[in-house]
Amino acid sequence: MLQTRALGKLVVVQVKLYLREPIAVFFTLLMPVMLLVMMGFILGNEPVSELGGRGHLDVNLSGYAALVIGILGIAGVPIETATRRETGVLRRFRATPLRPLTYIASDVLGNFAMMVLGVTVVFLLGRFGYGVRFHGSLPTLALGVFLSAAAFLSVAYVLASIIPTSRAAMVVGNVLLYPMLVLSGAVVPQQVMPETVRNVARFVPLTYVVTLFGGLWSGHGLSEHLREILVLGGVLIVGVALAAWLFRWE
Amino acid sequence: MGEKVVEVDGLVKRYGDLTAIDDISFDIRAGEIFGMVGPNGAGKTTTVECIEGLRRPDQGTVRVLGMRPGVDHYALAERIGIQFQVDALPPRIKVGETLDLFAHFYSNPLEWQKLLEQLGLSAKKHSPFATLSGGQKQRLFIALALVNDPDLLFMDEPTTGLDPQSRRAMWGMVEDIRARGKTVFLTTHSMEEAERLCDRVAIMDHGRIMALDTPDNLIAALKAETRVVFAVEGRMDTEVLSDIPGVTRVEQRNGRVVVHGSGSGFLGRVISALESSKVSFGQLRTEEPGLEDVFLALTGREMRD
Numbered sequence: 166m167l168q169t170r171a172l173g174k175l176v177v178v179q180v181k182l183y184l185r186e187p188i189a190v191f192f193t194l195l196m197p198v199m200l201l202v203m204m205g206f207i208l209g210n211e212p213v214s215e216l217g218g219r220g221h222l223d224v225n226l227s228g229y230a231a232l233v234i235g236i237l238g239i240a241g242v243p244i245e246t247a248t249r250r251e252t253g254v255l256r257r258f259r260a261t262p263l264r265p266l267t268y269i270a271s272d273v274l275g276n277f278a279m280m281v282l283g284v285t286v287v288f289l290l291g292r293f294g295y296g297v298r299f300h301g302s303l304p305t306l307a308l309g310v311f312l313s314a315a316a317f318l319s320v321a322y323v324l325a326s327i328i329p330t331s332r333a334a335m336v337v338g339n340v341l342l343y344p345m346l347v348l349s350g351a352v353v354p355q356q357v358m359p360e361t362v363r364n365v366a367r368f369v370p371l372t373y374v375v376t377l378f379g380g381l382w383s384g385h386g387l388s389e390h391l392r393e394i395l396v397l398g399g400v401l402i403v404g405v406a407l408a409a410w411l412f413r414w415e
Numbered sequence: 416m417g418e419k420v421v422e423v424d425g426l427v428k429r430y431g432d433l434t435a436i437d438d439i440s441f442d443i444r445a446g447e448i449f450g451m452v453g454p455n456g457a458g459k460t461t462t463v464e465c466i467e468g469l470r471r472p473d474q475g476t477v478r479v480l481g482m483r484p485g486v487d488h489y490a491l492a493e494r495i496g497i498q499f500q501v502d503a504l505p506p507r508i509k510v511g512e513t514l515d516l517f518a519h520f521y522s523n524p525l526e527w528q529k530l531l532e533q534l535g536l537s538a539k540k541h542s543p544f545a546t547l548s549g550g551q552k553q554r555l556f557i558a559l560a561l562v563n564d565p566d567l568l569f570m571d572e573p574t575t576g577l578d579p580q581s582r583r584a585m586w587g588m589v590e591d592i593r594a595r596g597k598t599v600f601l602t603t604h605s606m607e608e609a610e611r612l613c614d615r616v617a618i619m620d621h622g623r624i625m626a627l628d629t630p631d632n633l634i635a636a637l638k639a640e641t642r643v644v645f646a647v648e649g650r651m652d653t654e655v656l657s658d659i660p661g662v663t664r665v666e667q668r669n670g671r672v673v674v675h676g677s678g679s680g681f682l683g684r685v686i687s688a689l690e691s692s693k694v695s696f697g698q699l700r701t702e703e704p705g706l707e708d709v710f711l712a713l714t715g716r717e718m719r720d
């Protein structure tokens with residue numbers, strides 16, 4: 166049973182609370198944008214021969230966009246949820262008829278909106294601020310963004326369900342996040358990585374987001390990315406099932 | 416007496432080796448303020464939360480408003496209000512926003528603006544939770560517990576941490592809630608609070624209910640003595656007092672005399688004996704036995720130990 170009245174209100178409050186947290190906004194929404202601006206400043210987007218005649222931003226833009234999804238999903242949402250569990254905020258909700266599923270849905274929807282917003286800002290800035298050419302179709306790219314966001318939010322809730330404290334969530338977030346950012350190609354392009362590193366990267370889910378975004382941005386259709394879609398879809402389904410089973414208020 | 420809104424039968428709750436609740440049974444009736452008093456660790460919070468369905472008892476049955484706590488959780492949550500001993504909200508959520516949000520969780524919420532007004536929080540409507548004082552937070556949590564206009568309200572130490580004025584205001588509020596036909600279950604450390612506010616009181620210690628009755632009956636059952644206390648200049652000859660029928664003991668220390676005794680006319684006889692003995696005395700007062708004495712008699716120690 167979905168509690169629509171509660172859900173609508175809770176989504177709005179969740180987003181407001183998130184936007185009132187300057188540090189969280191900085192590390193999740195603004196960092197990828199700042200990375201884009203810094204790289205644009207240092208490297209520019211001139212065609213480079215090692216990158217097959219494309220500019221640094223042409224190659225990396227989709228990685229910065231993927232970063233938004235990775236950071237919120239692996240660190241942002243689990244840390245916030247663990248903090249709420251630890252401080253007893255979730256317990257306060259438990260004293261009401263609010264269902265766990267409604268709470269999770271509101272948090273997922275709110276963070277989904279934030280992910281889409283963050284990705285959009287990165288793409289718009291790349292396209293119009295640095296002239297990174299867009300060859301794809303908007304609806305197709307949007308589908309790729311939605312799928313990736315949903316998959317990472319399900320991972321976020323699996324983590325949030327099994328990690329007991331906010332401190333542990335921070336540790337796990339950092340331990341998973343930094344290798345993931347580097348391996349996935351979100352910061353350093355896959356093209357310049359050695360073969361062995363790329364083999365490891367195949368086990369990092371964010372890699373598929375980077376590849377999917379890059380492909381869709383450069384004009385591929387969804388059918389050319391069945392592998393990415395299957396992996397992210399699989400992550401989504403397994404994640405939802407696990408989170409629904411594992412989530413606890415306290 | 417109203418019908419039973421809470422029925423607890425043979426409740427046992429263990430945490431590892433510790434038996435926090437040791438086979439207790441009691442009922443709460445519609446329209447009463449039911450109090451549970453006891454020292455730290457007596458098992459008050461555990462009892463309350465087993466009844467609310469937030470902790471699972473190891474043995475025994477609990478019925479609340481005819482429902483099974485924990486099992487019929489969502490239906491029950493619509494009709495009860497819960498104020499936790501320790502409670503939390505996101506630091507940046509605003510007071511008005513919080514009430515509006517929680518009002519949306521229930522099918523028949525009260526008008527939350529009025530509730531804010533009644534609790535004296537209207538001026539704080541736009542303040543973030545983290546900026547509220549302890550007492551203001553407490554009142555906000557009470558407002559959250561009342562937003563669904565519950566038939567049964569649980570309050571776990573509602574006046575701990577409040578100044579005397581807010582405490583009195585809280586008592587008034589609890590009485591208003593009862594006057595509207597609701598039932599209240601509250602826990603407290605304060606015997607004064609229990610005596611002043613509760614229709615019936617359960618005295619709890621080490622997970623057991625030591626006594627359960629109206630405050631008057633609990634005190635009367637104690638057959639405790641009244642004390643007459645007064646000041647004298649210098650020392651007086653206390654023989655005139657110890658000879659009075661009903662007096663059991665007279666103490667004299669530092670210009671202060673305490674006469675212990677009981678029976679009807681005890682106070683009058685003490686005063687007339689003093690008058691006729693021409694002793695100059697002042698600051699006379701009597702100390703009636705209270706729940707504090709009941710606790711002492713039942714457990715052999717003071718509440719605050």
Ligand SMILES: Nc1ncnc2c1ncn2[C@@H]1O[C@H](COP(=O)(O)OP(=O)(O)OP(=O)(O)O)[C@@H](O)[C@H]1O
Binds near residue numbers: 430433435460462500
């Ligand atoms: N979750 C728990 N795990 C282990 N032990 C617990 C837990 N909750 C309570 N206890 C223990 O059970 C006993 C009763 O605790 P409870 O919180 O019910 O007491 P209380 O009467 O509410 O005390 P206070 O007046 O301090 O609030 C205590 O000894 C406490 O340490």
Ligand SMILES: [Mg+2]
Binds near residue numbers: 459
């Ligand atoms: Mg307690």
